[in-house]
Amino acid sequence: xxxxxxxxxxxxxxxxxxxxxxxxxxxxxxxxxxxxxxxxxxxxxxxxxxxxxxxxxxxxxxxxxxxxxxxxxxxxxxxxxxxxxxxxxxxxxxxxxxxxxxxxxxxxxxxxxxxxxxxxxxxxxxxxxxxxxxxxxxxxxxxxxxxxxxxxxxxxxxxxxxxxxxxxxxxxxxxxxxxxxxxxxxxxxxxxxxxxxxxxxxxxxxxxxxxxxxxxxxxxxxxxxxxxxxxxxxxxxxxxxxxxxxxxxxxxxxxxxxxxxxxxxxxxxxxxxxxxxxxxxxxxxxxxxxxxxxxxxxxxxxxxxxxxxxxxxxxxxxxxxxxxxxxxxxxxxxxxxxxxxxxxxxxxxxxxxxxxxxxxxxxxxxxxxxxxxxxxxxxxxxxxxx
Amino acid sequence: xxxxxxxxxxxxxxxxxxxxxxxxxxxxxxxxxxxxxxxxxxxxxxxxxxxxxxxxxxxxxxxxxxxxxxxxxxxxxxxxxxxxxxxxxxxxxxxxxxxxxxxxxxxxxxxxxxxxxxxxxxxxxxxxxxxxxxxxxxxxxxxxxxxxxxxxxxxxxxxxxxxxxxxxxxxxxxxxxxxxxxxxxxxxxxxxxxxxxxxxxxxxxxxxxxxxxxxxxxxxxxxxxxxxxxxxxxxxxxxxxxxxxxxxxxxxxxxxxxxxxxxxxxxxxxxxxxxxxxxxxxxxxxxxxxxxxxxxxxxxxxxxxxxxxxxxxxxxxxxxxxxxxxxxxxxxxxxxxxxxxxxxxxxxxxxxxxxxxxxxxxxxxxxxxxxxxxxxxxxxxxxxxx
Numbered sequence: 001x002x003x004x005x006x007x008x009x010x011x012x013x014x015x016x017x018x019x020x021x022x023x024x025x026x027x028x029x030x031x032x033x034x035x036x037x038x039x040x041x042x043x044x045x046x047x048x049x050x051x052x053x054x055x056x057x058x059x060x061x062x063x064x065x066x067x068x069x070x071x072x073x074x075x076x077x078x079x080x081x082x083x084x085x086x087x088x089x090x091x092x093x094x095x096x097x098x099x100x101x102x103x104x105x106x107x108x109x110x111x112x113x114x115x116x117x118x119x120x121x122x123x124x125x126x127x128x129x130x131x132x133x134x135x136x137x138x139x140x141x142x143x144x145x146x147x148x149x150x151x152x153x154x155x156x157x158x159x160x161x162x163x164x165x166x167x168x169x170x171x172x173x174x175x176x177x178x179x180x181x182x183x184x185x186x187x188x189x190x191x192x193x194x195x196x197x198x199x200x201x202x203x204x205x206x207x208x209x210x211x212x213x214x215x216x217x218x219x220x221x222x223x224x225x226x227x228x229x230x231x232x233x234x235x236x237x238x239x240x241x242x243x244x245x246x247x248x249x250x251x252x253x254x255x256x257x258x259x260x261x262x263x264x265x266x267x268x269x270x271x272x273x274x275x276x277x278x279x280x281x282x283x284x285x286x287x288x289x290x291x292x293x294x295x296x297x298x299x300x301x302x303x304x305x306x307x308x309x310x311x312x313x314x315x316x317x318x319x320x321x322x323x324x325x326x327x328x329x330x331x332x333x334x335x336x337x338x339x340x341x342x343x344x345x346x347x348x349x350x351x352x353x354x355x356x357x358x359x360x361x362x363x364x365x366x367x368x369x370x371x372x373x374x375x376x377x378x379x380x381x382x383x384x385x386x
Numbered sequence: 387x388x389x390x391x392x393x394x395x396x397x398x399x400x401x402x403x404x405x406x407x408x409x410x411x412x413x414x415x416x417x418x419x420x421x422x423x424x425x426x427x428x429x430x431x432x433x434x435x436x437x438x439x440x441x442x443x444x445x446x447x448x449x450x451x452x453x454x455x456x457x458x459x460x461x462x463x464x465x466x467x468x469x470x471x472x473x474x475x476x477x478x479x480x481x482x483x484x485x486x487x488x489x490x491x492x493x494x495x496x497x498x499x500x501x502x503x504x505x506x507x508x509x510x511x512x513x514x515x516x517x518x519x520x521x522x523x524x525x526x527x528x529x530x531x532x533x534x535x536x537x538x539x540x541x542x543x544x545x546x547x548x549x550x551x552x553x554x555x556x557x558x559x560x561x562x563x564x565x566x567x568x569x570x571x572x573x574x575x576x577x578x579x580x581x582x583x584x585x586x587x588x589x590x591x592x593x594x595x596x597x598x599x600x601x602x603x604x605x606x607x608x609x610x611x612x613x614x615x616x617x618x619x620x621x622x623x624x625x626x627x628x629x630x631x632x633x634x635x636x637x638x639x640x641x642x643x644x645x646x647x648x649x650x651x652x653x654x655x656x657x658x659x660x661x662x663x664x665x666x667x668x669x670x671x672x673x674x675x676x677x678x679x680x681x682x683x684x685x686x687x688x689x690x691x692x693x694x695x696x697x698x699x700x701x702x703x704x705x706x707x708x709x710x711x712x713x714x715x716x717x718x719x720x721x722x723x724x725x726x727x728x729x730x731x732x733x734x735x736x737x738x739x740x741x742x743x744x745x746x747x748x749x750x751x752x753x754x755x756x757x758x759x760x761x762x763x764x765x766x767x768x769x770x771x772x
Contacts, residue, residue: 014389210635213606217595242593
């Protein structure tokens with residue numbers, strides 16, 4: 001096992017009816033700005049529930065945080081907070097709203113150009129307005145970690161940041177709040193959480209059985225729950241709850257503590273989102289199978305373990321078992337209605353050059369746990385994903 | 387899945403050489419009281435390492451915290467802290483030292499008789515002196531939770547408490563600090579962590595696959611690592627590290643979040659320690675197999691799952707598989723050199739009456755996840771454990 005630090009102070013408030021707990025979770029004297037994406041939080045009644053729980057506390061709502069949330073929109077919220085003297089933020093939504101709220105919370109008291117928070121990846125954050133979250137879309141794990149990704153539309157840049165000041169004070173996870181999600185968003189959530197887990201697991205062995213088995217348990221849970229989410233006539237509470245908890249545990253620092261990590265799939269995927277507007281999770285489903293195949297040598301031992309423990313693959317030569325494990329992964333994504341090739345999004349060989357150029361422009365020269373995924377290797381991965 | 391809260395703010399600092407991190411973990415202006423058990427922390431050089439890391443900070447050492455730490459000893463530490471104006475506590479040891487430090491930290495500023503903290507199970511704790519821990523004996527999980535157990539020698543009472551104020555600010559987990567432990571303490575650690583896990587897992591299904599698979603992963607890790615710890619000629623770093631991390635994860639609130647729990651084994655075991663001085667973990671090994679057999683009806687579904695996933699038992703009738711799972715558990719404890727019957731400690735039927743009387747005296751009338759383990763059921767469990 002590698003040395004590690006694990007420190008996650010977010011208070012998780014899980015279960016049906018828990019939005020009412022905001023009454024005690026939010027400081028009594030707080031002036032609260034609620035942040036949301038589009039109209040759905042209002043339409044579904046979630047916002048009404050939130051406002052009721054806030055009771056007498058003065059509050060207002062900032063609406064319009066986009067998927068892949070922008071610096072520009074975030075700075076409008078910062079202005080509203082400064083002008084209105086809000087001292088507690090409440091993100092109501094999915095990963096985009098929570099990511100944006102983390103950035104906004106850090107930007108409010110930041111001196112100078114807040115974009116430098118992104119340029120420095122959050123290392124220059126020294127304080128943040130306290131904030132909590134009400135999760136409505138399980139996928140990114142942002143509700144229980146200290147990271148976010150913000151896009152500067154004018155600059156065409158999408159950068160990640162993190163800080164010890166950027167953990168939500170609490171996150172309310174009520175599985176019934178996912179009942180109105182369209183199937184493609186549920187599928188995105190399953191695939192996003194699956195790939196987060198794989199990226200902290202499928203590297204090389206460091207004799208860390210607790211982390212390995214936790215990761216395998218999350219993957220097995222997602223494989224079990226995922227297809228049922230799409231076929232159910234009515235939402236099933238436990239399936240929603242288990243997706244929600246698995247997605248949170250997939251990226252709260254726990255399974256990645258003390259083990260190597262490989263975020264190359266995310267880095268290549270980010271460029272596909274930026275250039276071609278493909279949903280984040282769907283970019284991961286395109287890149288991962290091709291990446292695992294390209295890196296089957298360095299990842300050999302863990303691919304065999306993954307095949308056996310997660311997919312029950314125990315026969316065939318080692319290479320056959322690895323191929324089978326990758327193909328099962330691909331088939332799982334496809335069974336969730338998610339394409340695993342660029343052609344599934346109407347894209348062909350013409351996009352490879354641009355994506356590779358963007359990776360180079362963003363300094364992604366040595367990705368992966370071995371730092372061996374150079375732009376040339378990324379090119380081979382993309383070509384295998386056509 | 388059941389509704390739950392999960393909130394664990396302890397910062398884990400894991401790995402070889404991490405005691406040096408105390409230099410930045412302990413506040414620079416702190417006046418530190420180091421709390422230890424016997425002479426081993428001094429003898430092994432761990433205390434010297436701690437003092438070096440504390441640098442210029444004024445500090446002193448309180449020595450003599452016993453296994454099953456006492457109220458009486460704890461109050462001597464409280465006096466020293468009040469008299470010396472110490473404002474940061476550092477527990478260096480295992481579960482007993484850390485449990486005592488939690489109580490001491492809460493008692494320092496407590497008004498009135500500090501024993502009432504135990505009588506109220508910690509509900510009346512409103513503040514605590516901040517404290518950290520350096521773990522030398524992996525077993526109880528106290529390094530990453532907010533609970534403790536304190537014995538009042540004069541009153542003959544052993545009571546548990548917990549409080550949101552009682553989490554360590556940090557815990558340093560350096561696996562090399564376990565290298566000097568005698569085999570029986572390593573075996574105790576394995577069994578203690580194993581039973582902690584079972585008590586949060588072997589109840590009835592609530593469709594919580596993440597928690598189930600995490601628990602199973604901890605059990606599998608302990609089964610894999612345990613025997614090697616006893617047979618190794620020289621300490622193996624990874625085995626020590628994996629025991630340490632598994633024991634921490636077994637009782638930090640995570641695997642028990644959202645699922646029923648059954649702490650009857652602990653409650654019955656506490657009486658065996660109090661009356662007959664048997665090591666805590668060894669009492670659990672006596673009670674658990676008999677309890678699982680007694681409760682094989684209510685625990686049926688989970689016992690079958692446990693047998694299949696943890697021990698690979700897939701053939702035979704359901705009852706045969708359950709019997710096999712319980713016997714594999716017993717054999718595992720015995721393979722760790724730990725007796726699973728009262729007779730292994732030279733005790734016979736004569737102790738049953740007293741233990742049952744003590745359970746009644748301490749209000750343990752309805753133990754277990756179904757609240758069905760009455761004193762009469764506890765009696766049957768003890769008789770089956772002769």
